[in-house]
Amino acid sequence: NAGVTQTPKFQVLKTGQSMTLQCAQDMNHNSMYWYRQDPGMGLRLIYYSASEGTTDKGEVPNGYNVSRLNKREFSLRLESAAPSQTSVYFCASSGRDGEGNEKLFFGSGTQLSVL
Amino acid sequence: LAKTTQPISMDSYEGQEVNITCSHNNIATNDYITWYQQFPSQGPRFIIQGYKTKVTNEVASLFIPADRKSSTLSLPRVSLSDTAVYYCLVGDMAINNAGNMLTFGGGTRLMVKP
Numbered sequence: 001n002a003g004v005t006q007t008p009k010f011q012v013l014k015t016g017q018s019m020t021l022q023c024a025q026d027m028n029h030n031s032m033y034w035y036r037q038d039p040g041m042g043l044r045l046i047y048y049s050a051s052e053g054t055t056d057k058g059e060v061p062n063g064y065n066v067s068r069l070n071k072r073e074f075s076l077r078l079e080s081a082a083p084s085q086t087s088v089y090f091c092a093s094s095g096r097d098g099e100g101n102e103k104l105f106f107g108s109g110t111q112l113s114v115l
Numbered sequence: 116l117a118k119t120t121q122p123i124s125m126d127s128y129e130g131q132e133v134n135i136t137c138s139h140n141n142i143a144t145n146d147y148i149t150w151y152q153q154f155p156s157q158g159p160r161f162i163i164q165g166y167k168t169k170v171t172n173e174v175a176s177l178f179i180p181a182d183r184k185s186s187t188l189s190l191p192r193v194s195l196s197d198t199a200v201y202y203c204l205v206g207d208m209a210i211n212n213a214g215n216m217l218t219f220g221g222g223t224r225l226m227v228k229p
Contacts, residue, residue: 004158033217042202042221043159059218090158094208094217097161102208103149104217106158 002026006091006107013081013114021076021110023091031094032074033104034058034066036087043090049074081114088112119203119220126226133190135223137203140184145207148179148186153200153222162201163188164208198227 007022025032030051035043035058045058049068063085065077074093078085091107120138127133139148147166151159163170165177165186176189190197202222207215 031215035219042200043219045216045218048216056216058216088156092158101149101161101164102147103161103164104151104159104204106160109156109158111156 004091004093004105004107006089006110008110009108010111011113013078013112015082015114017081017114018077018079019081020078021089021091021112022073023075023107024073025093025105026072027093027095027105028071029093029095029105030071032068033092033094034064034074034076035090035092036060036085037090037109038087046076046089078112081112083114086112086114119205121201121203121220121223123221124224124226126228127193128228129194130192133193133197133225133227135188135190135201135203135225136185137188137205137220138185139203139205142183142205143207146205147208148177148183149204149206149208150175150177150186150188151202151204151219153202159202159219193225193227195227195229198225200224 033048034046047066149164150162153159178187200222
């Protein structure tokens with residue numbers, strides 16, 4: 001049981017390049033989320049997905065697209081990267097733990113630098 | 116969306132009890148209050164969750180007054196390893212309401228000194 005797995009862990013892009021951040025969870029959770037965290041700041045919600053085939057915009061969706069490929073996978077795509085998208089990206093899923101708490105389970109993050 | 120407000124930072128010393136308060140004046144009936152801890156370069160980690168009154172687990176206590184417009188995370192006898200950022204998250208976490216827009220505030224940066 002790996003939890004939430006994100007790839008890659010690090011990425012450097014040039015302005016205008018595109019890339020896809022991958023996220024997968026093996027906990028059979030319905031909901032998945034993408035957050036970004038700029039240095040010294042809190043997490044901001046980019047997109048979320050309530051279930052396979054559905055996605056919704058969060059607080060800062062501009063410049064991003066997402067795909068909920070199936071129940072396990074939720075990918076984040078940058079079509080034309082900009083330096084303002086330099087950040088750490090966290091994927092999360094939500095579900096119940098063994099003690100009945102409904103909570104977010106986070107991946108280890110992807111550190112993205114756009115030059 | 117229930118907006119949350121927390122102190123930006125707090126300092127404490129090893130062995131002291133630390134209380135961090137979060138304000139959430141427009142909390143909804145179905146909203147739960149959940150606290151997370153985040154170390155540098157890591158994703159947030161669940162600490163404790165509650166709906167009303169008091170909840171205690173092996174690492175913390177959560178106090179929620181009757182009007183639920185605020186909550187206080189209490190960390191007993193902190194150590195240096197408790198230096199982290201603490202986030203209060205308010206939202207409807209029920210499975211049957213999956214996919215709610217769960218947004219974090221700025222968090223509280225706790226520094227524990229020797």
